[in-house]
Amino acid sequence: MDKHSPQYFKHLALQLRFELSDAEAQDIANEFGVLIDQLQLLEAIDTEQVEPMVYPFDEPTSFLREDEPNQVLTPQEALKNAPAQLNGFFVTKKVVV
Amino acid sequence: MTYETIIGIEIHCELKTRSKMFSGAPVTYGAAPNTAVNEIDLGHPGVLPSLNKTAVEKALQACMALNLTIDPLVRFDRKNYFYADLPKGFQITQQFYPIGKDGWLDIETDQGSRRIRINRLHMEEDTAKQYHLEDASWIDFNRAGVPLVEIVSEADLRSAQEAMAYVDKLRNILVYLDVTDGKMEEGSLRCDINISLRPEGTSTFGTKTEIKNINSISNIEKAVASEIARQTALLEAGEAVEQATRRYDDVAKTTVMMRKKEGSVDYKYFPEPNIPPIRLPQAWIESIRSKLPELPDARHARYKGLGLSDYDAGQLIQNKAISDFFDQLLPLVKSVKLAANWCLGDILANLSQDQLTHRTYALCLSELAAMINALADQTISSKQAKEIFGHLVEGKGYAETVKALNIVQVSDTSVLAALVEEVLNENPQSIVDYHAGKDRALGFLVGQLMKKSKGQANPALSSELLKAQLATRKPQ
Numbered sequence: 071m072d073k074h075s076p077q078y079f080k081h082l083a084l085q086l087r088f089e090l091s092d093a094e095a096q097d098i099a100n101e102f103g104v105l106i107d108q109l110q111l112l113e114a115i116d117t118e119q120v121e122p123m124v125y126p127f128d129e130p131t132s133f134l135r136e137d138e139p140n141q142v143l144t145p146q147e148a149l150k151n152a153p154a155q156l157n158g159f160f161v162t163k164k165v166v167v
Numbered sequence: 168m169t170y171e172t173i174i175g176i177e178i179h180c181e182l183k184t185r186s187k188m189f190s191g192a193p194v195t196y197g198a199a200p201n202t203a204v205n206e207i208d209l210g211h212p213g214v215l216p217s218l219n220k221t222a223v224e225k226a227l228q229a230c231m232a233l234n235l236t237i238d239p240l241v242r243f244d245r246k247n248y249f250y251a252d253l254p255k256g257f258q259i260t261q262q263f264y265p266i267g268k269d270g271w272l273d274i275e276t277d278q279g280s281r282r283i284r285i286n287r288l289h290m291e292e293d294t295a296k297q298y299h300l301e302d303a304s305w306i307d308f309n310r311a312g313v314p315l316v317e318i319v320s321e322a323d324l325r326s327a328q329e330a331m332a333y334v335d336k337l338r339n340i341l342v343y344l345d346v347t348d349g350k351m352e353e354g355s356l357r358c359d360i361n362i363s364l365r366p367e368g369t370s371t372f373g374t375k376t377e378i379k380n381i382n383s384i385s386n387i388e389k390a391v392a393s394e395i396a397r398q399t400a401l402l403e404a405g406e407a408v409e410q411a412t413r414r415y416d417d418v419a420k421t422t423v424m425m426r427k428k429e430g431s432v433d434y435k436y437f438p439e440p441n442i443p444p445i446r447l448p449q450a451w452i453e454s455i456r457s458k459l460p461e462l463p464d465a466r467h468a469r470y471k472g473l474g475l476s477d478y479d480a481g482q483l484i485q486n487k488a489i490s491d492f493f494d495q496l497l498p499l500v501k502s503v504k505l506a507a508n509w510c511l512g513d514i515l516a517n518l519s520q521d522q523l524t525h526r527t528y529a530l531c532l533s534e535l536a537a538m539i540n541a542l543a544d545q546t547i548s549s550k551q552a553k554e555i556f557g558h559l560v561e562g563k564g565y566a567e568t569v570k571a572l573n574i575v576q577v578s579d580t581s582v583l584a585a586l587v588e589e590v591l592n593e594n595p596q597s598i599v600d601y602h603a604g605k606d607r608a609l610g611f612l613v614g615q616l617m618k619k620s621k622g623q624a625n626p627a628l629s630s631e632l633l634k635a636q637l638a639t640r641k642p643q
Contacts, residue, residue, distance in 0.1 A: 160251075165304060
């Protein structure tokens, strides 16, 4: 399967469990084509002596949170977004992986 | 054909913290569903994780005890997958830079000590607990975000016994460190065991299966042994082992298929953007190292140094709560061996694990020590000690109990001498037997004397007096 082909995006969509029509997959593939072309321009830059950077700041922090329970939702608040609920549980369709 | 078994074990261990790995929600077990969650655990938009200091401290302690090299620059990654146990759509874990790597653990086997290499230890968050019903799944997010460490062994284990010894020892170390409560039955320590077979003498690995959901140490041995037998039978019959995840069925005494492995899932790991790298101060790491508690191996050696047998020392360290109890008793008693016997016998039998762990028993250490010392001095007999102990566990004092039970010990030589005289006169055959070298004769005579005294004669003194009298009554 070609990278960034419509089939590739359909495969990704399946893994992430959402529906993607053929037309949408084609749209995304086209957009990616443009993006990739633009990003390839960056390859002209010489990065030989440059360390890769993941975060915007070089300096690591040293912050660690003290182990104190300090924030808990009420079950009513916690379940507000539940698609369905019963006996305090979130209830979903049965999916066993 | 003979086969070699190759086993590697992954252990997930919940850390004993008060709050979660990345959120300030409380860590609970057995609470009502969804009562220990907050916006971070539920993956609400716009929330930011922050790392729990105690979780890191406990992960570091585990690394130190397992001889792992510590990476002081803590980094996290996202493991992306879509499933209802993970509301964010990803798990925060340490894929690329585990906090500890390249360690080892020595286990005792029938063939002596074996060193099992540990590939890595990394921190991550637990997922929600799901209950799959007939037509729906119920989800409780209380467990989502609970701090975990995953400890991955190299494929160095070769038998069911070794697999069990490895998990047992690892679990005991983690319990000694107070890193976890290590309860397999409650899922706070879970192991995934990878097993494959290959013909003896070959070097390529066979197809492996993974066993999950083992709820006790003893079931590890049973599960692995049954899986080895199953795979051996397949290979012997010329069939292939199917790569799959299986679970152990305690009733059927065999592993059963949970799901087939269809290729490997691409988790699209990438560095967690919401947690910048965290540099752990070296001084903090060293202060944790300097405060590591005594570990089971060291305690075992210390007990042997006190004169306990390898077996007794091993039995004691196996249970941290009883071992701690024994340690408290030690400075108070005259006989280490008697104290160990009582700890491993009547005390374990009379106090529940929960009482021992939380020290909620009525038994007073100094009163117990008084009884053990009286026994050591032979002021009381073992039979009397057992009777007294029954009262001590209810919180009674030693002196008070002895008085109430009317346990008096006759150590008056003139009284005892009269009884010795009587016993010898009544048992002439035993005198002959004694001089003929039959050891049991003396025991019998002491028994007769105890009977006459209604159990109140000092047994040690009685025995001495009997021996002295017997020497004067040598048959012609």
